[in-house]
Amino acid sequence: MSAFDLYLNAVELNRPVNSDASHSKPRTQGVATRVYRAFQQRLTEWKYRRQLASLLNYTDAVLEDMGTSRGELIAAIELPLSEDAGETLAKWKAERQAFADKPLNFHLQG
Secondary structure: OOHHHHHHHHHHOOOOOOHHHHHHOOOHHHHHHHHHHHHHHHHHHHHHHHHHHHHOOOOHHHHHHHOOOHHHHHHHHOOOOOOOHHHHHHHHHHHHHHHHHOOOOOOOOO
């Protein structure tokens, strides 16, 4: 493990490994680390969106068996990369299941 790795771990814990490390590293390294992590997160999300896009080749019946729909996949793919498409799809699925469990009661007036 290099001194750089130790410093990154210390930055994550919000405390320096030793007092010399906190004074010797420039402040911009924390910014660079945050930028790198944001880039890495968006790259991972972009790769996930590409996998979701490949699911659009399946028929609607197969997608329904998977527990999603073509419209949900398209909406998830079009979300900003800063949002987690997997979490959003899971939330939509939970909402759909909660709604499906409730019977529809229509009260006609007249």
